[in-house]
Amino acid sequence: MRLLLVAYPGAGKGTQATKLATHYKIAHLSSGELLRTEVASGTKIGTAAADYLRRGDLVPDELVFEMLSAPILEAVSTGGYVLDGFPRTLSQAEEAYSVAQEIKGVELQAVIYLRVGQEELLGRLRARADREGRTDDDEVTVAHRFKVFETQTEPLLDFYASRGILLDINGEQAVADVFDDITRVIDGLQI
Ligand code: ADP
Secondary structure (H helix, E strand, O other): OEEEEEOOOOOOHHHHHHHHHHHHOOEEEEHHHHHHHHHHHOOHHHHHHHHHHHHOOOOOHHHHHHHHHHHHHHHHHOOOEEEEOOOOOHHHHHHHHHHHHOOOOOOOOEEEEEEOOHHHHHHHHHHHHHHHOOOOOOHHHHHHHHHHHHHHHHHHHHHHHHOOOEEEEEOOOOHHHHHHHHHHHHHHHOO
């Protein structure tokens, strides 16, 4: 099974992706988590990405592709993936789609959009900032990440809708209820 989760910062992408990976026995690949690990380990990719992450800007495509190509292919050979945070722009989606056309069995089968209102998002991010202390969760950077999502990531939704693989899920419910909604729709697809 091959899934992608798309959502505003704070909508619960990471939480649901972790649960889906366990449930369907597929790999959870979070571009944000992987980038934070690269930064913490001081790798070449991490060093190049650090300033973008700190500002809440998107990291250049070539770094993201370099980091994720091998893990995605590896996941495909062991049952599939749930991608969390990649593709995140139309250009990443188009490039990933064209690469996937040349390799059998790697292309996305369903894209889950977790819909959560801005007020709820802000409340959750404030709580996460207190709990986890992520450096990009301060108020100014969060506002910037929202803008980046609106301008650069939202166009993805039309791209996947026009391909007929977009699922719209109400993310403003308890974690278990969101998960139930997602799995009910996915199981109905028989992928
Ligand atoms: P959130 O979606 O909650 O903002 P993530 O952990 O998914 O958080 O991403 C954190 C940061 O990682 C982003 O602000 C961006 O700098 C970088 N990032 C993650 N995925 C990508 C991607 N596909 N392309 C470019 N940058 C990315």
